[in-house]
Amino acid sequence: MSYFRPLFALLPGTPDGTSHPQTVHELGVLHVRSGRVEASDPYVSLGDGLVTAVPPGSYPVRVTVADVSEERDGSHEREAYLSLVVSDAAPVAEVRLVSPEGAEPSGDGKFYGVGVAAGTVAFADPEAVAAYMPPQEDEWYDGVFDNDSGSSWFARQDDPAHYRNGCANVTLPLATDGENVVLSHSGWGDGFYPVVTTHDADGALLGVHIDLLVAGPDEPEDEEDEEAPVTVRA
Numbered sequence: 001m002s003y004f005r006p007l008f009a010l011l012p013g014t015p016d017g018t019s020h021p022q023t024v025h026e027l028g029v030l031h032v033r034s035g036r037v038e039a040s041d042p043y044v045s046l047g048d049g050l051v052t053a054v055p056p057g058s059y060p061v062r063v064t065v066a067d068v069s070e071e072r073d074g075s076h077e078r079e080a081y082l083s084l085v086v087s088d089a090a091p092v093a094e095v096r097l098v099s100p101e102g103a104e105p106s107g108d109g110k111f112y113g114v115g116v117a118a119g120t121v122a123f124a125d126p127e128a129v130a131a132y133m134p135p136q137e138d139e140w141y142d143g144v145f146d147n148d149s150g151s152s153w154f155a156r157q158d159d160p161a162h163y164r165n166g167c168a169n170v171t172l173p174l175a176t177d178g179e180n181v182v183l184s185h186s187g188w189g190d191g192f193y194p195v196v197t198t199h200d201a202d203g204a205l206l207g208v209h210i211d212l213l214v215a216g217p218d219e220p221e222d223e224e225d226e227e228a229p230v231t232v233r234a
Helices: 126-132 137-145 153-158
Strands: 022-032 036-040 050-053 057-067 077-085 094-097 113-116 120-124 167-171 180-185 191-199 205-211
Touching (some): 022 077, 022 167, 036 126, 036 205, 050 191, 077 120, 113 120, 120 126, 137 153, 153 167, 153 180
Antiparallel strands (some): 036 050, 057 077, 077 205, 094 191, 120 180
16 A cells, blocks of 8 residues: 655655755664564564565665754754665655555555654564574563663664664674664654555565654645644554
């Protein structure tokens, strides 16, 4: 099903249709050897997120950051999209909503996506998560996420020298061949965010994106012209 919002992911500058200047930042590569990529809140639902198919491989991940300051001086920035770039060989011709594997597409004005309760979103290979995270999930928080070491996921996200403050690319604890997860703060914080795919004119997959609902169309001059709020669907 086609997406009902304009998408400004991976567009630097000030794209037509939004007043927020944007910058795009590299977050390294994500290994997706299973051909399935999961979008989740890694601190809450890692291994149980929304999954979509991609060709098996290793792909760049990029975060699009919007400057939402009134002065447009970079004093207030928010993550707007987390994107897995499958191909940049062609322009985007279509944006589609992602549905869970085996599920019916969502209805008009509804979408499947990522529920966020820890202010963070991530991409990972779900099969890598199952194989290379510690077997006891109740040990993940103290053992992996916040273990008082510089290699913890919290520490990596808080380290401005590691890609970008608020973002991280970390190797899974039991990885044998670089299996990893790429994380980013989730724009305005907790909420429910759409996951969409972009396609070229022939329908080939270009990317997978978590829309953090920061970048949006310019506000209508007449408030009576505003659309009704979007109903979300888990």
